[in-house]
Amino acid sequence: MGKEDFETTPNDLEQGLEKRKYSVGEILRERGVSRRDFLKFCSAVTAAMALPASFAPRVAEALDEVKRPPLVWMEFQDCAGDTEALLRAANPTVGEIVLDILSVDYHETIMAAAGHQAEAALEKTVNDYKGKYLCVVEGSIPMKDGGIYGCVGGKSHLDRARQVCGNAAATVAVGTCASYGGIAAAVPNPTGAVGVKEAVPGATVINLPGCPVNADNLTATIVHYLVFGKIPALDGHGRPLFAYGKRIHDNCERRPHFDAGQYVEHWGDDGHRRGFCLYKVGCKGPATFHNCPTQRYNEKTSWPVGAGHPCAGCSEPAFWDTMGPMYKRLPNVPGFGIEHTADKIGIGVAAGAAAAFAVHGVLNAVRKDKEPSDETREG
Amino acid sequence: MPNQPKFKRYVWELPVRWCHWTNVMSIVVLCVTGFFIGTPFSFGKSASDFTMGWIRFFHFTAAYLFTVSVISRIIWSFIGNRYSGWREFFPLATLKGREKMLRMLRYYLLLDRKVPETIGHNPLATSAYVCLFFLYSLMILTGFALYAQHAPGSPMYRVLGFMYALFSNQGMRLAHHFSMWLIVGFVINHIYSAWLMDIKERGGEISSMFSGYKFTVKKED
Numbered sequence: 231m232g233k234e235d236f237e238t239t240p241n242d243l244e245q246g247l248e249k250r251k252y253s254v255g256e257i258l259r260e261r262g263v264s265r266r267d268f269l270k271f272c273s274a275v276t277a278a279m280a281l282p283a284s285f286a287p288r289v290a291e292a293l294d295e296v297k298r299p300p301l302v303w304m305e306f307q308d309c310a311g312d313t314e315a316l317l318r319a320a321n322p323t324v325g326e327i328v329l330d331i332l333s334v335d336y337h338e339t340i341m342a343a344a345g346h347q348a349e350a351a352l353e354k355t356v357n358d359y360k361g362k363y364l365c366v367v368e369g370s371i372p373m374k375d376g377g378i379y380g381c382v383g384g385k386s387h388l389d390r391a392r393q394v395c396g397n398a399a400a401t402v403a404v405g406t407c408a409s410y411g412g413i414a415a416a417v418p419n420p421t422g423a424v425g426v427k428e429a430v431p432g433a434t435v436i437n438l439p440g441c442p443v444n445a446d447n448l449t450a451t452i453v454h455y456l457v458f459g460k461i462p463a464l465d466g467h468g469r470p471l472f473a474y475g476k477r478i479h480d481n482c483e484r485r486p487h488f489d490a491g492q493y494v495e496h497w498g499d500d501g502h503r504r505g506f507c508l509y510k511v512g513c514k515g516p517a518t519f520h521n522c523p524t525q526r527y528n529e530k531t532s533w534p535v536g537a538g539h540p541c542a543g544c545s546e547p548a549f550w551d552t553m554g555p556m557y558k559r560l561p562n563v564p565g566f567g568i569e570h571t572a573d574k575i576g577i578g579v580a581a582g583a584a585a586a587f588a589v590h591g592v593l594n595a596v597r598k599d600k601e602p603s604d605e606t607r608e609g
Numbered sequence: 610m611p612n613q614p615k616f617k618r619y620v621w622e623l624p625v626r627w628c629h630w631t632n633v634m635s636i637v638v639l640c641v642t643g644f645f646i647g648t649p650f651s652f653g654k655s656a657s658d659f660t661m662g663w664i665r666f667f668h669f670t671a672a673y674l675f676t677v678s679v680i681s682r683i684i685w686s687f688i689g690n691r692y693s694g695w696r697e698f699f700p701l702a703t704l705k706g707r708e709k710m711l712r713m714l715r716y717y718l719l720l721d722r723k724v725p726e727t728i729g730h731n732p733l734a735t736s737a738y739v740c741l742f743f744l745y746s747l748m749i750l751t752g753f754a755l756y757a758q759h760a761p762g763s764p765m766y767r768v769l770g771f772m773y774a775l776f777s778n779q780g781m782r783l784a785h786h787f788s789m790w791l792i793v794g795f796v797i798n799h800i801y802s803a804w805l806m807d808i809k810e811r812g813g814e815i816s817s818m819f820s821g822y823k824f825t826v827k828k829e830d
Binding site for chain 1: 649655656657659661662716717719722723761773777780783787791793798805809810811826
């Protein structure tokens with residue numbers, strides 16, 4: 231169990247850092263979170279981590295003892311949508327608990343400090359807890375022209391990412407922008423936007439793509455780190471398998487309609503009102519790995535497909551460039567202008583071939599050819 | 610010389626014919642079911658129907674059949690007779706092959722009235738088949754890579770891992786879908802050419818794919 235000991239140097243005696251001596255369990259009791267709520271949270275997060283229910287007591291035990299690690303939240307080229315998603319997490323105080331169990335030393339959107347004071351706090355965390363603090367990144371990092379397209383405190387996003395993510399125990403890239411560059415990285419990508427792992431290849435990065443990130447997955451990732459002392463198992467795109475190990479299509483509540491052959495043909499038609507499959511109106515669930523159908527958003531209220539809108543494929547790399555058009559099954563064929571689908575071109579190919587051979591056949595029918603004979607024989 | 614005697618010659622061995630007709634049947638099933646999977650109609654009457662489920666089942670079953678057939682044909686090109694051998698597929702590599710190909714091309718372009726006799730494969734056709742086998746491989750690889758996504762981490766998913774690096778998920782679908790149309794284009798060409806040469810050569814071109822025998826001017830050695 232990763233019991234990181236953060237009660238170290240003597241210059242840590244400022245009030246914020248003092249609290250780190252207490253365990254997560256103590257802090258929660260201090261804040262008036264009942265034991266029952268705490269155990270409920272542990273069960274929920276155990277399920278989110280795709281662990282068997284028997285792990286819940288062990289998660290509770292470990293969280294009781296683990297010391298709160300410092301955390302910094304960096305915003306680069308972003309819309310703060312992931313911050314919103316986390317702050318709006320209304321679940322069994324889950325989102326709250328995450329914020330409370332962590333010592334958030336720096337978060338541009340919600341911190342009270344400003345200017346040099348804020349930058350000093352960041353500097354202090356990075357220096358004093360080198361290799362021990364957690365970093366959450368929101369937004370892509372512009373690389374073009376030396377990274378001049380984004381600056382905070384006189385330093386480019388790229389320099390800040392190298393310094394802060396490079397020295398963190400682990401960096402959680404929340405949202406598609408921080409993971410793969412997201413919308414900012416869409417063609418023509420004017421700022422040369424990339425995800426954290428590409429900007430700082432040496433950093434330990436966990437990608438939690440999605441637009442926005444599902445706050446429950448962020449909670450589960452951080453709890454996993456606190457409980458096991460290591461990052462969760464990742465897939466080929468750096469995403470935790472517990473949240474991105476299955477396709478949306480394979481866990482979708484509308485899947486029986488897909489297998490049955492019941493599809494929404496037009497918006498608002500009978501099938502749409504009856505909750506049929508959104509495959510024909512461009513759902514990218516068959517191409518997208520995420521736990522949206524099971525975890526859902528906003529206190530597990532709903533998710534796009536649940537609300538009657540096809541999946542946009544937001545948690546896949548290069549989604550803006552590869553998942554469009556949003557309401558069509560297949561991408562348009564590049565180089566043929568707008569609205570040229572594979573089928574239109576394919577029918578053209580087949581009809582062209584048929585026409586050419588029909589003409590050839592007619593010409594051959596009227597010709598008198600010489601049948602193979604001794605002169606033309608083979609061999 | 611319409612009354613010239615001809616000799617029968619065993620050209621297509623049984624595995625060649627089997628692979629050919631297995632390919633035909635599986636390609637027909639794959640195209641029809643695949644097109645439906647891409648653009649389904651709302652067939653289902655109730656949520657407990659399994660229309661799309663069965664259509665996908667036939668698509669995947671035909672896909673396995675097709676894959677086995679394609680691999681078998683490639684293996685046979687190393688053990689079968691000279692008409693089915695892999696050398697036939699690269700006529701451009703030899704002088705004789707290039708000459709044969711030029712004669713064939715001149716005939717097809719209506720520049721020459723002498724029908725060239727081809728005992729085994731026509732050199733233009735084998736060149737097209739090389740492209741076709743490339744398309745087959747693309748279809749098999751993209752198809753199984755898409756299929757394997759239902760079980761990430763499975764052996765099939767791992768083996769085809771390189772495909773996910775080469776294609777985006779939707780790009781893979783587009784390639785799989787568009788290649789179907791190229792194969793349809795090939796089939797039109799193929800049926801027409803077989804029909805044309807059957808008439809012009811009078812060597813039993815079409816029936817040879819059932820019987821294995823062609824009728825040639827030259828007696829079998």
